[in-house]
Amino acid sequence: MPSTVIKNGTIVTADLTYTADVKIEGETITEIGTNLSGDTTLDATGCYVMPGGIDPHTHLEMPFMGTYSTDDFHSGTQAALAGGTTMVVDFAIQQPGQTLIEALQMWDNKSGRAHCDFSFHMAITGWDEQVFDDMKTVVQEKGINSFKHFMAYKGAMMVDDDEMYASFQRCAELGALPLVHAENGDVVAQMQAKLMAEGNDGPEGHAYSRPPEVEGEAVNRAIMLADMAGVPLYVVHTSCEQAHEAIRRARQKGMRVYGEPLIQHLVLDESEYFDKDWDHSARRVMSPPFRNKQHQDSLWAGLAAGSLQCVATDHCAFTTEQKRFGVGDFTKIPNGTGGLEDRLPLLWTHGVRTGRLTMNEFVAVTSTNSAKILNMYPKKGAVLAGADADLVVWDPEATKTISAKTQQSAIDYNVFEGMEVTGLPRFTLTRGHVAVEEGTMKSREGHGRFVKREPFQSVNRALSQWKELMHPRKVERTGIPASGV
Numbered sequence: 001m002p003s004t005v006i007k008n009g010t011i012v013t014a015d016l017t018y019t020a021d022v023k024i025e026g027e028t029i030t031e032i033g034t035n036l037s038g039d040t041t042l043d044a045t046g047c048y049v050m051p052g053g054i055d056p057h058t059h060l061e062m063p064f065m066g067t068y069s070t071d072d073f074h075s076g077t078q079a080a081l082a083g084g085t086t087m088v089v090d091f092a093i094q095q096p097g098q099t100l101i102e103a104l105q106m107w108d109n110k111s112g113r114a115h116c117d118f119s120f121h122m123a124i125t126g127w128d129e130q131v132f133d134d135m136k137t138v139v140q141e142k143g144i145n146s147f148k149h150f151m152a153y154k155g156a157m158m159v160d161d162d163e164m165y166a167s168f169q170r171c172a173e174l175g176a177l178p179l180v181h182a183e184n185g186d187v188v189a190q191m192q193a194k195l196m197a198e199g200n201d202g203p204e205g206h207a208y209s210r211p212p213e214v215e216g217e218a219v220n221r222a223i224m225l226a227d228m229a230g231v232p233l234y235v236v237h238t239s240c241e242q243a244h245e246a247i248r249r250a251r252q253k254g255m256r257v258y259g260e261p262l263i264q265h266l267v268l269d270e271s272e273y274f275d276k277d278w279d280h281s282a283r284r285v286m287s288p289p290f291r292n293k294q295h296q297d298s299l300w301a302g303l304a305a306g307s308l309q310c311v312a313t314d315h316c317a318f319t320t321e322q323k324r325f326g327v328g329d330f331t332k333i334p335n336g337t338g339g340l341e342d343r344l345p346l347l348w349t350h351g352v353r354t355g356r357l358t359m360n361e362f363v364a365v366t367s368t369n370s371a372k373i374l375n376m377y378p379k380k381g382a383v384l385a386g387a388d389a390d391l392v393v394w395d396p397e398a399t400k401t402i403s404a405k406t407q408q409s410a411i412d413y414n415v416f417e418g419m420e421v422t423g424l425p426r427f428t429l430t431r432g433h434v435a436v437e438e439g440t441m442k443s444r445e446g447h448g449r450f451v452k453r454e455p456f457q458s459v460n461r462a463l464s465q466w467k468e469l470m471h472p473r474k475v476e477r478t479g480i481p482a483s484g485v
């Protein structure tokens with residue numbers, strides 16, 4: 001009978017048609033159904049074996065807005081595994097006065113508790129010669145090939161256009177991928193001040209101060225800068241049609257621009273900010289904010305059409321007590337929501353079960369595309385011989401009601417509280433270790449390893465060749481008239 005055989009955490013045999021059992025170093029999980037990957041088209045009943053989810057965007061124990069996000073590498077990666085995600089890509093963020101290398105050291109220290117594999121993006125929050133030099137070390141020695149730029153959070157992590165353009169050019173030279181959190185931070189700051197002056201100090205002010213236009217403008221600007229720098233671009237937490245439209249248009253013109261909606265934006269809408277309960281609304285404050293149904297439809301369509309590539313969470317979870325820092329001033333509510341544990345079940349429920357996504361598209365946008373875009377495929381994101389045995393045995397009929405009472409996340413609420421989901425992991429394997437079995441956690445603290453990601457070869461090389469061809473060249477003229485002066 002065909003099998004997927006795992007030895008020492010690696011897949012040694014992967015049956016790409018039918019997988020009736022998974023054998024792990026003597027141990028066997030049986031009767032689990034069909035192998036489902038981004039490349040197979042088989043349909044079947046029963047469970048599916050698929051590559052573990054990759055969350056390309058999380059913030060574990062992130063210093064932000066005067067506090068730290070509550071889920072750390074212990075609770076955050078447990079939440080990931082419980083929901084079928086076997087790898088997270090977190091952000092190392094430079095604090096004032098720190099070098100990139102010092103920031104990275106901080107994240108190395110924290111990540112020792114990880115239950116599943118992880119990697120880092122590096123955030124660029126300012127620009128000088130040291131940053132320029134350190135970027136090379138980060139790419140060539142530290143195994144990080146992506147840099148995030150905040151176009152929002154003025155006075156804190158925001159970078160200006162000149163800094164961002166300089167960093168994009170450096171990314172082009174190093175074979176790295178720039179990421180942008182795209183909102184016009186200058187405009188947001190002005191709108192926040194106006195709303196506060198008018199007495200709009202509740203969480204709804206957060207949504208009013210960040211309309212889709214501030215996102216659309218910033219995405220367009222980032223795309224133009226990336227094009228001029230000759231580098232691909234990854235737009236994180238794409239939340240609205242204006243941003244999606246800019247990405248779509250750039251891709252049609254042949255630019256390598258990637259867009260990443262969050263599961264929160266796909267299933268929660270702006271009405272959350274108008275709830276009478278202050279805590280309810282504040283718990284859902286994140287940037288960009290949730291949008292209306294038209295924007296949600298645009299994001300779903302983009303995932304199906306391929307103009308948007310990855311579904312992430314931007315998991316950045318703050319407790320109710322932390323959210324209350326912003327009572328009387330919405331600009332002080334720590335921005336961020338959780339979602340790691342619920343990303344796959346919610347996407348299956350609202351995507352695959354409604355027909356918005358095929359099963360293969362589900363695997364692509366939750367795992368395979370991220371692995372490819374972030375340059376770790378096929379080690380991650382594939383059920384193939386030689387790949388890491390990060391696997392999920394997915395039961396498409398299993399159901400549960402999401403509740404903070406049963407979650408792994410350390411915060412005291414869940415923004416999806418009470419939602420019914422159908423489609424859950426039956427087993428989650430991280431490098432061959434069964435970390436979750438039928439809802440019971442068996443994961444091991446410290447099991448997770450850092451995944452090095454090499455610089456990009458082909459995309460950046462193609463772009464730099466094109467750039468070189470298009471480079472301004474002095475026209476050698478034969479007849480130059482005498483100066484008119």
Ligand SMILES: NC(=O)NCCC(=O)O
Nearest residue numbers: 181286287314316335336
């Ligand atoms: N998205 C959000 O509100 N919080 C996390 C920090 C960020 O990435 O913007």
Ligand SMILES: [Zn+2]
Nearest residue numbers: 181236237287
């Ligand atoms: Zn962001």
